[in-house]
Amino acid sequence: MTQPNHEPKEVKSFFHFSFYIALLITLLTIVTFVIAILTPPLSGPFCQEGCYQYP
Secondary structure (H helix, E strand, C coil): CCCCCCCHHHHHHHHHHHHHHHHHHHHHHHHHHHHHHHHHCCCCCCCCCCCCCCC
16 A cells, blocks of 8 residues: 655655756766866966966
């Protein structure tokens, strides 16, 4: 015998909201990491041209 679902509507909508916020944060984190990896270095041993010199 199954029990009926007694969660209030507000709780369900909060869980849905939290789920979508978690997905959004995950997507933003992935985008941030991709930008960080693809950005060319401005100084250091891996800089190829137009580098900043340490003072």
